[in-house]
Amino acid sequence: MGATQTRPEPQYQDLVEATGFSLEQIKNLHKRFEQLSGNADTISRENLERIPALANNPIKTQIIEAFFDKRNQHGNELGSYEAIGFKEFLMVMSHFRPPTLRTTEEEKEAMREEKVRFLFNMHDTDGDGKITLQEYRRVVEELLSKSGTIGQEAARAIADAAMLEVASTNVPNMGPDDFYEGITFEHFQQILKGLEMESRMHIRFLDASTAHGCCRK
């Protein structure tokens, strides 16, 4: 592998345990990390913005922001980084691992919660633990941002309808004076229960080193 190997093996081992990826997968992701960062140790937002394929994505900003969000690092910190290292990159990516045949039911539950938490953090931009109406509106607006003016007008209506639905299902008997502050994490989990996140929210991580046609180790 030669010059591109910047990390010694034992540190990969830590990462394997922390994130659950296999060694092969970590190596591939590391290669990609270096590609994105230009062989530096950290990635900034600009590095990610430069990916050409992301340009067409309506929620590009949110995705990039998610990488720099401290809440996705399995710690208890809030706020965001300016630049992230490989470990942080990997931690964010680990949210997208699929369950395996050996995953038990409890592990699947934990995985689902983790993934739903990731989505929640993406929506809850001010970090107060609730998705307010404004934030939700913004989500829908971004989703429809590539659809012109039709999108923008309908976005507000759709977001309001969705919010109403969350409130209706979770707190069905609100008096006319009560105010629904925002979607809490529990309510969010409730409304997404039907989607079964642990089976949907994953991508394929390459095991073999086919991505760059690199020489065998």
Next chain:
Amino acid sequence: MLPRIAPFNRTGFARTVPELGLLLLAILVLLEGSVLPLGAASTPETNTHGEANRSGAVEGHSNHTKKAFPVLSFNYESVKLPFEISLWVLLAFLMKLGFHLVPRLSGIVPESCLLIVVGLLVGGLIRLAREEVPPVLNSKLFFYCLLPPIILDAGYFLPIRPFMENLGTILMFAVVGTLWNAFFVGGLLFAICLIPQTPVLNIGLLPCLLFGSIISAVDPVAVLAVFEEIHINELLHILVFGESLLNDAVTVVLYHLFEEFALVGSVTVLDGFLGIISFLIVALGGVLFGAIFGFLAAFTSRFTSHIRVIEPLFVFVYSYMAYLAAEMFHLSGIMALIACGAVMRPYVEANISHKSHTTIKYFLKMWSSVSETLIFIFLGVATVEGPHEWNWVFVTATVILCLVSRVIGVVGLTFVINKFRIVKLTTKDQFIIAYGGLRGAIAFSLGFLLDEHHFKMRNIFLTAIITVVFFTVFVQGMTIKPLVELLAVKKKQEAKRSINEEIHTQFLDHLLTGIEDICGHYGHHHWKDKLNRFNKKYVKGFLIVGERSKEPQLIAFYHKMEMKQAIQMVESGGGSKLASAMPSTVSMQNIQPKNQAAPLKPKERALPQLSKGREEEIRKILRTNLQRTRQRLHSYNRHTLVGDPEEEGIKDLILKKQMRIELDRKIKEMANHLTVPARTQDSPTMRRARLASGRNTDFIPAQQQKGNKNSSDPQSFTVKPSADGVPVIQVDLASPQSPDSVNLFDETGQPAQNDDQGLMMKTKSSESDKRSEKDDLRDQQKLMRCLSDPGPAAEEDEDEPFLP
């Protein structure tokens, strides 16, 4: 269907089993009675004889009665064929009805089994009455009339997303699995035939392989019939069902291959190679034909805005043409049909009217239901008819080998597939997939098609096929439900798609595509995204008429939901049923940030009070008036099917009516703080009355919002007859705000000139309050419309199978 039958149950006369038996017996006798003369004339040899007889009889008859004019005559021959067909269909449906009247039975035994039993009974009766049973399961009838509706129904309502996501797995099972089954069964049967101990079974290798290829394919009709009743989760359903659809290509190729070569007697490697090429052509060609006809249908539907009535026809005829065209070239007709239905659906649905959409849905379900029922009954009849040649060894060997090969095939394939799948298939999944490999009428018909002169063992084959079909349908069909319960296999999610789920599905799509891009490799999501963008950019603009071509999917979903809600609201009778439709008391007021809600309070208290008695009076009078107007509304609906303005008008009517209902309910809630409840409580009924009167009723809410009160002067209220019939109000459904902005809020203060003036009161209200209230209420209306699940009796999602 079941809930609707239940009330029938209470009042129907065939409630108890003896009565039901009597009904069945009556039908059977009727059928047999009509089949008697049919049987005489149905076989080709006796047909002309019968004709000659009949004409002779007629002549003789006419000679006889040349003096008197025949007042009453009986001429069966001319109506024979349609009469026969109608009688069979009638029998089929009375049977089906009968099964549902006996509730416990339909829970234990799947319908397909019951229908086969009925077929056996009918066949038996016919045989008892006469020597011969008419050959009802004629292959031509089956392949050209009975099979296409079922497949089209399956293809049109195919859930595309899970299908595409699991396409690799499905193809593996369909192609490799069927090949494995065919060769395993065929080869081992040949080996068994070679054993000297077996009683005389002189079947060559190729005929055995031919038999193997006939018996190995999983049958879509049987799978549909059984799986629909067990409601397993979507993944397993689509795997087994998709496999049953896609293995048609393999079956076609193998069947023709072995049929040709069984005559010749040998097969070379070149032939094998040609077989593979042929397979690719058959499969891809079928899909191509289907896609071409699908695009043609979509394109045609673009221009049907003026002749809405014939829209469903395009869907059916184009699909049938696709099927026939594919069959003409010996390509896979089933795959053509699936491709046609799946391709045309998104575009056609965007173009056609709502009524056409409902028509297509119900016609497809009805036809596929008829076909399925008839197929099973005919299977029963054909079993009785024979010809049979029972050979213990062959038949039992076939049954056992089929089971064994299926299990080995599924397990082996899953092992390979799991290496490539992200979400792996568990052992439970594998068991259900293996157990759900039912054989059905297609295998039988293919066997029937064999030429008797070339294949002397055709009868043995037929007997074995029938046995396998019976075994799978009865044994596996009946036990799969308890097994599913026992193994605690995940069941289908019954909940309706809510707007939140839709938003997040879209969000996830984009998120995963983005993450894949960041990771750097072109995965599944990347290509899906590319296809979507291509579709949006080029194809949609070409195939979808007008503004809808630019409508993003989320908005389309939202509109669809609103529409469903509105229609349901109308159908359930409007205001009185509102409470049940919305189980929670949450409304927009609860969600809007407090600073917006505040200004409402001080204003409300300034309003004067109306006595309760007065309210009641008003409400009563208006309600009686409402009944009259409601009838008018219905007759208004029934009139013309053609004509765009009517359709738009209905949509608009529905939406506006619902908006008003919601609005008024909201006002009613607010009126808890108000000291004048009267205005709000009579508004839904009054609103509807005004709506029906055909006037421009839009100003009413605006006035409401301005704080105008309707005084209680019921005597001055009159319901004006509708002026010209159709209120032509162009509603652009693509932007939900337009109804509101155009109609509700532009009138800022013109009282009704010719309308019910008496019900007005004026109060002071500030401009700013108006604005915020307007805003608020506008949001409320839209919100009310968008609750996700109006209740258990709600319309089904089109993606779900229709049979209850």
